[in-house]
Amino acid sequence: MAIITMRQAISDALWEEMERDPKVFILGEEVGVWGGTYAVTKGFLDHFGEKRVRDTPIAESAIVGAGIGAAMVGLRPVSEIMTINFAFVAMDYIVNEAPKMHTMFGGQMKVPLVIRTAGGGGRQLGATHSQTPDAIFAHFPGLKVVSPGTPEDAKGLLKAAIRDDDPVLFIEHAAMYQVRGEVPEGDYTVPIGVSTVQRAGSDVTIVSYCRGLQLSLQAAQQLEGEGISAEVVDLRSLRPLDMGPVLESFKKTNRAVVVEEGWPSYGVGAEVATRLYEEAFDYADAPIKRVAQKEVPLPYNQALEQSALPQVADVVAAVKEVL
Amino acid sequence: MTLKKKDHLELYRQMVLIRRVEERAAELYQEGKIGGFLHLYIGQEAVSTGIVSARKPEDRVITAYRDHGVAINCGISAKEVMAELLGKETGISKGRGGSMHMASVENNYWGGHAIVGAHLPIASGMALGDQYQGNTGVTICMFGDGATNIGFFHEGVNLSKVWNLPVLWLCENNQYGMGTAVNRASAVEQIHMKAEGYGIPHSRLDDGMDIMKVRAAVSEALDFIRAGNGPYFLEVMTYRFQGHSMGDPQRYREKEEVTKWEKTDPIGIYHRYLVAEKIATQADLDKIDQAVETEVTEAVEFAEASPDPGFDTLFDYMYASKE
Numbered sequence: 286m287a288i289i290t291m292r293q294a295i296s297d298a299l300w301e302e303m304e305r306d307p308k309v310f311i312l313g314e315e316v317g318v319w320g321g322t323y324a325v326t327k328g329f330l331d332h333f334g335e336k337r338v339r340d341t342p343i344a345e346s347a348i349v350g351a352g353i354g355a356a357m358v359g360l361r362p363v364s365e366i367m368t369i370n371f372a373f374v375a376m377d378y379i380v381n382e383a384p385k386m387h388t389m390f391g392g393q394m395k396v397p398l399v400i401r402t403a404g405g406g407g408r409q410l411g412a413t414h415s416q417t418p419d420a421i422f423a424h425f426p427g428l429k430v431v432s433p434g435t436p437e438d439a440k441g442l443l444k445a446a447i448r449d450d451d452p453v454l455f456i457e458h459a460a461m462y463q464v465r466g467e468v469p470e471g472d473y474t475v476p477i478g479v480s481t482v483q484r485a486g487s488d489v490t491i492v493s494y495c496r497g498l499q500l501s502l503q504a505a506q507q508l509e510g511e512g513i514s515a516e517v518v519d520l521r522s523l524r525p526l527d528m529g530p531v532l533e534s535f536k537k538t539n540r541a542v543v544v545e546e547g548w549p550s551y552g553v554g555a556e557v558a559t560r561l562y563e564e565a566f567d568y569a570d571a572p573i574k575r576v577a578q579k580e581v582p583l584p585y586n587q588a589l590e591q592s593a594l595p596q597v598a599d600v601v602a603a604v605k606e607v608l
Numbered sequence: 609m610t611l612k613k614k615d616h617l618e619l620y621r622q623m624v625l626i627r628r629v630e631e632r633a634a635e636l637y638q639e640g641k642i643g644g645f646l647h648l649y650i651g652q653e654a655v656s657t658g659i660v661s662a663r664k665p666e667d668r669v670i671t672a673y674r675d676h677g678v679a680i681n682c683g684i685s686a687k688e689v690m691a692e693l694l695g696k697e698t699g700i701s702k703g704r705g706g707s708m709h710m711a712s713v714e715n716n717y718w719g720g721h722a723i724v725g726a727h728l729p730i731a732s733g734m735a736l737g738d739q740y741q742g743n744t745g746v747t748i749c750m751f752g753d754g755a756t757n758i759g760f761f762h763e764g765v766n767l768s769k770v771w772n773l774p775v776l777w778l779c780e781n782n783q784y785g786m787g788t789a790v791n792r793a794s795a796v797e798q799i800h801m802k803a804e805g806y807g808i809p810h811s812r813l814d815d816g817m818d819i820m821k822v823r824a825a826v827s828e829a830l831d832f833i834r835a836g837n838g839p840y841f842l843e844v845m846t847y848r849f850q851g852h853s854m855g856d857p858q859r860y861r862e863k864e865e866v867t868k869w870e871k872t873d874p875i876g877i878y879h880r881y882l883v884a885e886k887i888a889t890q891a892d893l894d895k896i897d898q899a900v901e902t903e904v905t906e907a908v909e910f911a912e913a914s915p916d917p918g919f920d921t922l923f924d925y926m927y928a929s930k931e
Contacts, residue, residue, distance in 0.1 A: 310740070335930050339771075341767070342763070342766060342767065342770065344766070344767065345765045346726075346729055346764075347729045347732065347763035347764060347766070347767045348761065348762055349729075350726070350728075350729025350732070350733060350760070350763070351729050351730070351732045351733035351736055351764075351766065351767060352733060353729075353730050353733055353736070354729070354730040354731060354732060354734040354736065354737065355733040355734065355736050355737040355740070356729070356733070356784050357733070357734060357737070358668070358733075358734050358737035358738065359737060359741065360737050360740060360741070362733075372651050377723055377726050377760075378726070378729070381723060381726075382721075382723070382726060382730065387926075387927065387928045388704055388924075388925040388926055389704055389709045390701045390704070390705055390706020390709060390710075390711045390713075390720070391699070391700070391701040391702030391703075391704050391705065391925060392702070392720060392924070392925040392928075393712070393713045394711065394713060394718070394719075395928035397928075420839065426926060427926060427927070429927075446878065450927075450928040450929040450930075451927045451928050451929050498659075510686055517703075557868065577645040599894070602654050
């Protein structure tokens, strides 16, 4: 097992898939000459050429729309939206075109498209560039939404997404590219729509994904020092949502905290908590707590921004409340 | 390609078939057997019939929601169109799409898209797919005058020139976007002039009611694109005799205007041409009219006798991937 960064894991997945399948290509803003605004596709243009590493105009509807069209006629495009905040200008394509094609025409078409994007706050980019609107996208049947929290899952899920015959929104976190982790050698995939236990425990279940997973793992570490054993379940995919490991853990611990970076209203935590209540109400020994972003457009000021974002201490405090 | 007598008769047959299918559809709509929206193509038959007659099998066709005509031209049977309108399992989109969403991938007809302008970037993507794979086909993208005022149009058209994609942008100018006249919605009335801003060669066909003129203009444009010159923009002037959709009170235009245009009925023009040029006799055309009547009657019977999709099929075609 090699230890690599999230950036390297994602880059490796793209590189290996492009080597494996000539139908895979990348299109997006600054993916070529620049090498990717987060340096994920550095060196790709030299190796794969302009045909397969395509710089686009700053026109997200064209980036995703053209990706859909190319996918419909047999290619496997990876459309890159520089940040998820720009996905709103391509919203029609992401939620109203790509996920509808297969079903609306009675199964005649398929759209094997990956839309890669990066979300999240904490980088002092102000209200329009710092959002975590994952739940909005996960609302739509037909669209698969994944958001990895470790390099291993990032690489395996991206490969699975590229090989998948349906549109997949692949949400990275802009502040996590330096996160390091062990990655298996050789070719592997991580299945879409499968949650996993990232840390075993017995007293409380912490459910999260993406950056929330990192917070949760740190919180679990800290809680261990206080004699509290937290089990951390990583959703990895928001749609299809696999509640299996979450329910299993909850039935064992009877207490749960859901951690997400987005706003709590109508969010991932709301969904997970509701499903736990619906399917395992009798197992609950305490009300389920949500840890999330404060309900405000994120400010620029660093301290103020951090005060609005969920922190490890918030997770620790929430766990203590449910115990 | 010069048309032989049988080719002419086939084109005439398609135009009459579109007309009769839609007239029957309007009745079925009034009877409550067709739901949702029903956008009739009546008056514009020369446009789609001329376009599709000029394409090669490898040329893809994609259009907006006024799609019954193109569907028939591309080879979808009257039965499958009618069954789709009635929402039946035997419909071309298995009752999932309805009036606005008909496609036949095996006939290289890609729908039937109902968000105004959204299919233009998708068309660029399809053309990219062909360019990428070394195919010789041209993507023919049809859209109304109203679609040229939305952002999608500009992103899709710009991209086609930036990447020199084999696309024929075909604007069907029927002079109203829903109930708003072109001069009230578009900064330029000569829609094709918009292509000038993207460096794309363009022209306007003033008489889109004459199928032979449409066919000639489209053939020329397709030859131009096929020679590797990149996209071309063709505006075709036409007129829809019916309202935007069923139940349109048509307050936005005078009855006299409609009457004037009805004198240029594309089927009448073609009929007179075929007889005057001694390509066909009155008897030949009468025979076709009668055959079409029978075909439409049978299509309605087929559609009415067809089963609704089973409730157990509700989730079919959600995903293309095999779970």
